[in-house]
Amino acid sequence: MSSFKVFDIAGSGLSAQSVRLNTVASNLANADSVSGDPTTVYKSRHPVFQAIKAGIGAPKSDAAVRVNGIVENHAPPTARYEPGNPLANDEGYVFAPNVNVIEEMVDMISASRAYQNNVEVMNTSKEMMLATLKLGQT
Amino acid sequence: MPINLDSYIGVHAEALKLRSQRTEVLATNLANADTPGFRARDIDFKSALAVAGGSAPGAVKLTTTRPGHIDPAAAGGIDGNPLLQYRVPLAPALDGNTVDVQMEQAAFAENAVRYQATLTLLGSKLRSLLTAITGQ
Numbered sequence: 001m002s003s004f005k006v007f008d009i010a011g012s013g014l015s016a017q018s019v020r021l022n023t024v025a026s027n028l029a030n031a032d033s034v035s036g037d038p039t040t041v042y043k044s045r046h047p048v049f050q051a052i053k054a055g056i057g058a059p060k061s062d063a064a065v066r067v068n069g070i071v072e073n074h075a076p077p078t079a080r081y082e083p084g085n086p087l088a089n090d091e092g093y094v095f096a097p098n099v100n101v102i103e104e105m106v107d108m109i110s111a112s113r114a115y116q117n118n119v120e121v122m123n124t125s126k127e128m129m130l131a132t133l134k135l136g137q138t
Numbered sequence: 139m140p141i142n143l144d145s146y147i148g149v150h151a152e153a154l155k156l157r158s159q160r161t162e163v164l165a166t167n168l169a170n171a172d173t174p175g176f177r178a179r180d181i182d183f184k185s186a187l188a189v190a191g192g193s194a195p196g197a198v199k200l201t202t203t204r205p206g207h208i209d210p211a212a213a214g215g216i217d218g219n220p221l222l223q224y225r226v227p228l229a230p231a232l233d234g235n236t237v238d239v240q241m242e243q244a245a246f247a248e249n250a251v252r253y254q255a256t257l258t259l260l261g262s263k264l265r266s267l268l269t270a271i272t273g274q
Contacts, residue, residue: 006158006165013169020172049173054166061179061222062162065169114171117239121165124250128161131257132154136264 005054005062006125012054012064013118019047019067020111027099028108034080034094036087042097043072044104073098146267150260152190156183157253163222164246167237174233178225178242186221 027044035041047067054062075098083092144151160181170176227236 006162009162009165009169013165013171016169017172049170051166051170051173051176054162061159061166061181063166063170063176065173110172114168114239117168117171117243120243121168121246124246125161125165128158128250128253128257131254135257135261136268 007122008054009062009064010118010121010125012066013121014115016047016049016065016067017111017115017118021108021115023047023070024104024108024111027097027104028101030097031099031101031104032096034082034085034087034096035077036089036094038077038079038095041077041095042099043074043077044097044099045070045072046107047071147260147263149187149190150256150263153187153256154253154260156181156186156190157249157256160249161246161253164242164249167225167242168239168246170235171237171239171242172235174235176235176237178227178237179222180225180245181221182223189221 023045030042033042048069048071049065050068051063052066054064077095077098079093079095081092082088082094085094088094160183163179163181167178167180225236225238225241228238228241230236
């Protein structure tokens with residue numbers, strides 16, 4: 001039995017949530033990356049989380065989290081009539097990514113809170129362990 | 139008179155072990171707060187401690203003598219751990235996730251405080267033993 005598993009579990013949570021924050025940053029940065037072709041325009045992407053065993057020999061009660069993959073949103077891009085844009089197609093349309101900025105901001109807050117949660121778990125476990133080390137000392 | 143250290147320390151050592159196991163289970167729930175389909179679990183501390191201390195009320199064990207028999211210990215919990223139970227969800231999400239972050243945070247804080255309490259009790263037991271040894 002190792003109590004250090006809790007650091008692995010919370011650490012996997014930190015890494016998964018930071019991947020989520022990265023995708024949010026990527027989506028927000030590309031919110032206005034227009035293209036003249038609806039097939040090549042940027043599509044908003046989101047990570048898919050999955051529970052996995054915390055490690056080799058870990059008890060089955062513990063499950064870490066990992067990013068199973070990044071999926072692209074297949075909602076159609078929005079067409080804008082901008083004949084002056086150098087990227088516009090023959091009919092004068094440019095295609096804007098299907099990034100919903102409000103959804104991304106909400107996702108960012110959720111990811112940030114989840115990240116903080118995992119940090120707190122780590123801090124509390126660290127304090128518990130340090131107190132255990134001092135057991136029996138006056 | 140010989141002293142049995144295990145019986146002197148009593149149930150506190152087992153309690154400490156169970157508390158640290160419960161910390162891991164609750165950390166699992168919090169780490170998987172956004173995992174689709176993840177079902178929150180918890181350890182029923184009272185019955186777990188009763189099993190660990192050997193004072194379970196119905197401590198008559200059923201044996202499995204034939205391949206068709208179901209082992210009650212393995213059937214009661216999750217993944218063969220009879221102490222682990224799925225939490226009854228208050229409001230499950232549409233993606234099948236049943237982690238309620240606020241509930242888990244509260245349980246985690248409660249567990250941490252109780253861990254510290256057990257630690258304090260254990261420490262005072264050891265200190266009084268030390269007082270008896272040194273005679274001061």
